[in-house]
Amino acid sequence: AQTVTQSQPEMSVQEAETVTLSCTYDTSENNYYLFWYKQPPSRQMILVIRQEAYKQQNATENRFSVNFQKAAKSFSLKISDSQLGDTAMYFCAFTRYGGSNYKLTFGKGTLLTVNP
Amino acid sequence: DADVTQTPRNRITKTGKRIMLECSQTKGHDRMYWYRQDPGLGLRLIYYSFDVKDINKGEISDGYSVSRQAQAKFSLSLESAIPNQTALYFCATSDSPGYEQYFGPGTRLTVT
Numbered sequence: 001a002q003t004v005t006q007s008q009p010e011m012s013v014q015e016a017e018t019v020t021l022s023c024t025y026d027t028s029e030n031n032y033y034l035f036w037y038k039q040p041p042s043r044q045m046i047l048v049i050r051q052e053a054y055k056q057q058n059a060t061e062n063r064f065s066v067n068f069q070k071a072a073k074s075f076s077l078k079i080s081d082s083q084l085g086d087t088a089m090y091f092c093a094f095t096r097y098g099g100s101n102y103k104l105t106f107g108k109g110t111l112l113t114v115n116p
Numbered sequence: 117d118a119d120v121t122q123t124p125r126n127r128i129t130k131t132g133k134r135i136m137l138e139c140s141q142t143k144g145h146d147r148m149y150w151y152r153q154d155p156g157l158g159l160r161l162i163y164y165s166f167d168v169k170d171i172n173k174g175e176i177s178d179g180y181s182v183s184r185q186a187q188a189k190f191s192l193s194l195e196s197a198i199p200n201q202t203a204l205y206f207c208a209t210s211d212s213p214g215y216e217q218y219f220g221p222g223t224r225l226t227v228t
Contacts, residue, residue, distance in 0.1 A: 009156070035216065043204065043221070043222050044219065044221055044222070045159075045206065045208075045219035045222075047216040050215075050216060091158060091159065103149070103161055103164060103174070104149075104159075104161070104208075104217055105161075106158040106159040106160075107158055108156060108157055108158040109156075109158050
């Protein structure tokens with residue numbers, strides 16, 4: 001079974017600074033996808049970024065980028081120029097590709113607070 | 117209008133009552149999921165369905181049942197609610213494996 005570990009239950013950052021959230025995962029699969037989801041106080045789950053395991057290039061979406069280290073099974077999220085609206089719970093998630101199992105396995109989350 | 121809707125948004129019920137949470141989607145996706153979120157535990161999968169005739173248990177299905185009434189509708193039932201089922205419940209849909217899951221707004225359920 002796959003597991004996803006987020007070792008930082010809470011983090012804080014000053015507005016306009018950069019912060020990195022950590023995520024590690026355990027799998028024997030070679031083909032899979034990784035995601036970061038954001039859950040603001042509104043409780044809506046919002047996709048931040050997605051990475052295909054077969055791609056060596058790290059995904060980026062505006063101020064959000066990942067550092068994907070496949071051998072180390074590490075998938076960290078970097079938020080640049082942090083904004084107050086980035087305050088949220090962030091979840092790392094994994095899904096294998098192939099076969100009949102397309103479920104998402106989530107980490108326990110990191111609560112990020114952006115301070116003015 | 118939202119692509120994935122859940123009703124009710126909030127519900128308080130008593131121990132032993134039967135309750136149904138409903139999910140509807142307009143995205144045309146075949147895959148639908150029910151998750152439960154508890155503080156400090158992340159989201160855990162209760163049930164999932166890849167089409168109307170294909171329903172599967174997730175990691176925490178005990179005490180829950182589901183019904184896939186149509187491609188667009190997936191309901192979660194608690195036959196006899198207990199206090200430790202107090203949680204935030206999410207419905208989600210997806211189109212293809214590896215693509216994102218689209219979440220509903222969540223239902224906050226409190227069992228007293």
